[in-house]
Amino acid sequence: MSEELKPDEFNFSQAHDYSQNFSADTTAISDLSKKGYLYLKDNNIKKAIEAFRQILLIEEDNNYALVGLGDSERKQGHYKEAIDYYSKCLSCHPGNNYALFGLADCYKAINQYHKAIEIWEQYLVHDDTNITVLTRVADAYRKIRDFRKSKSLYLKVLDMEENNAYALIGLGHLHYDFKEYKDALFYWTRMLEMNPLHVDIRVLTSIGNCHRKIKTFEKGLPYFEKALEFDPNNFYALFGIADCYRGMNQQFRSIDYWNRILELDPKNKVILTRTGDAYRNTGDYATAAEYYNRAMDIDFDIYAALGLALICKGEGKFKEAADRLQQLVNGDPKNYRLYIDLADCYLKMGKKKEALETLQSFQRLGIKNQAVNDFAEQIQAG
Template structure:
């Protein structure tokens, strides 16, 4: 949830056909008039009236392609994608290769998360119009959604060959590389958007750049972009979360608390944020406050991180037996969390049970998971 930075920004909502190219039926004067009126009404968001015009067209010509596409567009405007897809498909049955129907049908499939079907239809569209930037970016978006890195990147780059600074392609390339944990490369594309208009850049670009620096653990550089995001919107979740997490990464927990609290003021039952804030109070030595906040998280529902936090508090306060009991129970629910093994081993070290500490760390290694902290601790205990 908290790692998602996309927020729909890379999805285009612009119309494929500008106003002067609105489709209109050829044939009888009546059909032409109804078609033009229907599309103008649709453009003005008068959906009911537009549908009435298109249905009149079908009374005159039951398979009229402009009427079927118009009804599909109207249904799509209502977010009734399944109904819209039926109209577009009906049009294509009678008028194979109709560009308007192909585009609408592909967009419906995309909105229904049927990305493979959307790609198939868009590729049919490109057979008729192989230089359409809008379609290229949509196909690239769809390939990105199904984690096809190479095809997605190839199409985004093709758009940039046609239009060097196309924002949808640059943003899409940023998301594509971010999704594949290529944060440095993602940063290059988002930075290009930022550099074009640094004072009026969209807030989502700011938080995206901040997240790249956060992922690369360059927390001090991330702070700048999250602060700029909060200048635009002081309540922006991604800005607040990113800034708090950067201060956490810089070991400045006293500064992170302010931003965790700001999130909780809007979302008081967010367990993830509660445990993060509990950790912050624990790190600055306010154990009583930390315990209260961990307990708040547990009052909402079971939370392994809150239990871990309370166990660490017990360890810090010298209540080793209590901490060992909590950590041992926690392992039953989360057997591959290296933090639990390290904390449990540390408890045994503090009560001079070195053999048990070694046994705990060896149990973790049996899962075949490599962790440097576990390996280093085990090495120091065995030598």
């Protein structure tokens, strides 16, 4: 049994010194913490780290310093280091909300959504009304393609705050990701109606993209044009306008917008090929071939190669077109479009048997395609 400390043995002078030191340390920690977070707010990461490390020299497991160092590393994209600091804080101070938030955000940033969800849900056990956390969990469920849980949480946020922008945008993305374009359009349109004069350009392009997907191109066009007023070089707006004109079969109108993208990104194979398609559809085969060849010079592109074959076909060079298409079929045997174009070349050369055999070779692959079946029946009937 330990002996009790007797009153006359207690050193009041030492106790007074300890009290003074403790008070001084507390003041120093408070001042350094304020400085650190101000530096962090001003994006002066180096100074912030210095301040937080000075705190740890006074108190090695100080929660403000550990979270501050975690935030400093996270701001620099050093997620592993940030995770270490947040985890150390939580081991000393379980349930620290700032460490939990930071840790979850780190896992989200490195695409470890399941871990992020696990951490956020720890928080929701104690407070299931925090809108910020609810939307983040909903976002994470969306990223792992859990439609039901994601939608449920977004809708819960809207029940709490009818026009919450994060929930509306999240629901728009969720339905878009699952190809429910009309539902996505509903939520993004609500975003636009909330603030029509100062709408985010991404809302405009998202609405336009929904119209592209449901092939109401003429309705999508004004949204992309409005987005272009905000940012004349916006890739999504330029692409959207060009693609809407393409969908409306007004290829000649799309050419200017494809070329504007190429001014900004001259090595973009997809855009080079789309521009080639536009020129080919207007009958300018020479210019179309230039764009297709520019794409092919970067790297082999099946659509550029197909475009060059279709130019041969358009110029009446059916044998050359058929040879090019046969090579493409050999490299991509499941692409039904190649078989249709190849069969059509044989028909134009008067080779009905070869045309039918081409389509039947695709049918033997066991892939059902109505366009191929219809063309084969048309040849047999003729």
